[in-house]
Amino acid sequence: MNFFKRLEGVFFNPRHVFDSLAAKPVxxxxxxxxxxxxxxxxxxxxPYLQKDQLQLMQGNAALKERIGDDAYARMIERTExxxxxxxxxxxxxxxxxxxxxxxxxxxxxxxxxxxxxxxxGTYVQVLAAFxxxxxxxxxxxxxxxxxxxxxxxxxxxTSTSLALxxxxxxxxxxxxxxxxxxxxxxxxLFGILAFGLAAVFKITLKKAxxxxxxxxxxxxxxxxxxxxxxxxxxx
Numbered sequence: 001m002n003f004f005k006r007l008e009g010v011f012f013n014p015r016h017v018f019d020s021l022a023a024k025p026v027x028x029x030x031x032x033x034x035x036x037x038x039x040x041x042x043x044x045x046x047p048y049l050q051k052d053q054l055q056l057m058q059g060n061a062a063l064k065e066r067i068g069d070d071a072y073a074r075m076i077e078r079t080e081x082x083x084x085x086x087x088x089x090x091x092x093x094x095x096x097x098x099x100x101x102x103x104x105x106x107x108x109x110x111x112x113x114x115x116x117x118x119x120x121g122t123y124v125q126v127l128a129a130f131x132x133x134x135x136x137x138x139x140x141x142x143x144x145x146x147x148x149x150x151x152x153x154x155x156x157x158t159s160t161s162l163a164l165x166x167x168x169x170x171x172x173x174x175x176x177x178x179x180x181x182x183x184x185x186x187x188x189l190f191g192i193l194a195f196g197l198a199a200v201f202k203i204t205l206k207k208a209x210x211x212x213x214x215x216x217x218x219x220x221x222x223x224x225x226x227x228x229x230x231x232x233x234x235x
Contacts, residue, residue, distance in 0.1 A: 003029045014195040022199035025128035035096050037138045042091050045149050052156040053079050118201035129196025133189050141185030160184050177227045181220035190216040
């Protein structure tokens with residue numbers, strides 16, 4: 001099954017695609033597409049993300065007092081006028097490497113948790129399933145978020161999560177950070193991933209859903225913790 005048939009199947013016939021991947025795991029082409037989509041999205045939204053970061057830092061008296069006038073001025077200058085080299089490294093090196101590390105770790109966690117339910121399945125099978133499920137978020141989801149960001153001229157004010165229901169909520173608040181985790185495309189991703197885990201571990205779909213959304217829950221907790229630590233630095 002070629003990549004385009006697998007891509008179509010992820011959206012319209014996931015059980016067949018993941019049964020095929022469990023029998024013959026392929027992942028390289030899906031990884032390339034996901035990384036290209038990730039890099040392209042970051043390139044296009046970079047100006048709006050830069051503006052959002054400046055708005056959070058400029059006029060932040062608490063931050064200025066904590067780090068000092070000189071350090072604060074340098075931080076503003078670096079954010080407002082980043083070097084070309086730092087832009088390239090951030091977009092083409094740091095972000096892809098961070099995604100790869102997170103991807104490999106999540107697949108390892110899934111394999112470990114899967115061992116409590118089944119003796120079947122390999123790491124490569126889990127990796128192939130996760131990458132193909134990720135196409136939902138990295139292609140379709142990123143496309144929707146990109147359209148919203150370009151329309152609103154902001155990244156932080158853009159969401160495809162439950163936070164959409166509360167447009168006046170402060171983006172640095174704890175409730176907003178928690179609501180952002182309930183992203184429609186992330187929930188869709190982990191729902192589709194359950195078909196892959198069921199095929200890989202030879203378990204029922206019900207157990208696979210529990211396993212898949214268990215990882216989503218752990219991921220959400222980590223994301224909330226990281227975001228709150230980051231926001232506390234600005235307060």
